[in-house]
Amino acid sequence: MPDQDRFEKSIASAWRKILRLSSGGIASKAELSDACLTALAHSLRQSDGCPGLQDIADVLHGFVWDRKDFPLLLAASGSTLPRGFEALRQIEQGQGEHRATKVAARVARSILVQLSRQNDPQVSEAQLSQMRSEQTCMGLVNHHFFGCIRAYLVGERFSTFHEARAWEQAVKKAMTTGMQKLATRLWATLDHVDRLSGCLSSESL
Numbered sequence: 001m002p003d004q005d006r007f008e009k010s011i012a013s014a015w016r017k018i019l020r021l022s023s024g025g026i027a028s029k030a031e032l033s034d035a036c037l038t039a040l041a042h043s044l045r046q047s048d049g050c051p052g053l054q055d056i057a058d059v060l061h062g063f064v065w066d067r068k069d070f071p072l073l074l075a076a077s078g079s080t081l082p083r084g085f086e087a088l089r090q091i092e093q094g095q096g097e098h099r100a101t102k103v104a105a106r107v108a109r110s111i112l113v114q115l116s117r118q119n120d121p122q123v124s125e126a127q128l129s130q131m132r133s134e135q136t137c138m139g140l141v142n143h144h145f146f147g148c149i150r151a152y153l154v155g156e157r158f159s160t161f162h163e164a165r166a167w168e169q170a171v172k173k174a175m176t177t178g179m180q181k182l183a184t185r186l187w188a189t190l191d192h193v194d195r196l197s198g199c200l201s202s203e204s205l
Contacts, residue, residue: 052101056101056132
């Protein structure tokens with residue numbers, strides 16, 4: 001079997017069309033964006049959404065509330081961030097190391113670090129919800145697709161990693177509006193698989 005065929009089969013089936021579009025270099029950024037969003041919606045349906053998403057959100061919101069309510073105490077103890085990391089790890093274990101849950105927890109850790117570095121972490125409920133849901137969706141796209149093909153496309157289509165990275169960022173930029181819609185639907189459905197089938201259909205994007 002040719003190496004290219006073997007590599008393509010290593011990509012989840014919902015994402016193989018995007019790999020072919022990307023390798024050919026003919027599809028526009030908008031076409032690739034739509035294909036990525038459709039594949040992500042399909043992957044979420046197939047994997048029962050993102051179990052534990054509400055619990056992960058609670059960890060983030062609890063971190064923000066504690067920072068606002070007890071800033072001097074937390075500055076002295078420095079224990080909030082480790083507690084948040086441990087809570088996220090327990091959620092991953094509680095959900096059986098579910099792939100989407102692990103990606104969402106990894107995103108949440110990144111957000112916790114980002115917030116912890118702010119001297120005055122004034123973030124609204126809406127802002128935190130947007131950060132969480134959009135970054136989780138993009139993290140899943142990276143997990144399923146971009147993280148798998150970066151090295152492959154250098155040499156196959158692009159001559160340097162810099163060119164491949166610039167192309168990836170352009171595609172992600174084109175996904176912004178659709179990603180916001182998909183993220184909203186992901187959060188609205190939480191862990192409810194039955195609602196995911198309807199709300200995360202490609203027709204609704």
